Amino acid sequence: MTETRTLRADAARNRRELLRAAADEFRERGPDASIESIARRAGIGKGTVFRHFASKDHLMAAIVTDRLEDLGGLAESLAGAPDAGAALADFLAASAERQQEQSMAFLAAADPAVLREAGVEEVRERMFQAVYALVDRARGQGAIRADVTGPDVVLLMCAPTHVAEPLAKASPDLWRRYLAIILDGLRPDGARNLPHPAPPAPLP
Structure with missing residues (x-):
């Protein structure tokens, strides 16, 4: 044994x-x-x-599954934090930092059929649900604006590193500036009505 x-x-x-x-x-x-x-x-x-792994696409699928499980586990570990707003901020910071270190842009070339076969969509949905729970708790505590939804935050997870990507080599920590801007935008202080409805859930 x-x-x-x-x-x-x-x-x-x-x-x-x-x-x-x-x-x-x-x-x-x-x-x-x-x-x-x-x-x-x-x-x-x-x-x-x-x-x-049967092919390079299956290897790519395994990488993304591993990353999604990691992010989902992180969100779940923060679910019971007393300060839900701080927990959500910690999650977004950790998510952005991991994306900065572990770019998955190569996945655009992977065969979508293999990604489905490998169960990536199911793992992604579990991660989404864990993030949605963080958002719901933060909204319930008044830590973020009342009109921010789980899908909003899932889309924002990629924003800091995506925006800073053109200058990533020259200024590798630039994403932190945009994360701070995003976190300020999520807070209810001084919030104005958003000009467009929230994206649907589940996300495509």
Whole structure:
């Protein structure tokens, strides 16, 4: 039994290392990163990669699933915080920081059918629901404006790093400025009526 647990732990660790190497390779080279270069970076053979993942698209799907589960877990861990407004701010800051470190722009090249097959949509929806719960609590405590919805905040998660992306190399912490602007915009103080209805839930 101990040997079985050790083997499972080793397999889980190897998978994490492979996903980390793949994410780094995709971030540096984009969707053209090869399985061979990913395997070399992970210190394994190309055949080992294919034993874990049927294709490069499946590898991409595993990376995004891992990231979404991470964000969902973070949102869930903050769900019971006494100060719901601070919890939401902490989540948005952590989310933006992780996106800055771990760009997933390469996913635009992934096959949507593979993403669906890998269950990415289900994991994404669970993450959305965890974020919506944070937003509901913050709104209930009056920490954010009453007309801000969960889908609003999900869309804003990507905004700080997206806006700062053209200057990311020259000013890697610039996203923090835009996060602060967003957080100020969420607060009820001085809020004006929004000119457009909130996006639908679930998001497309």
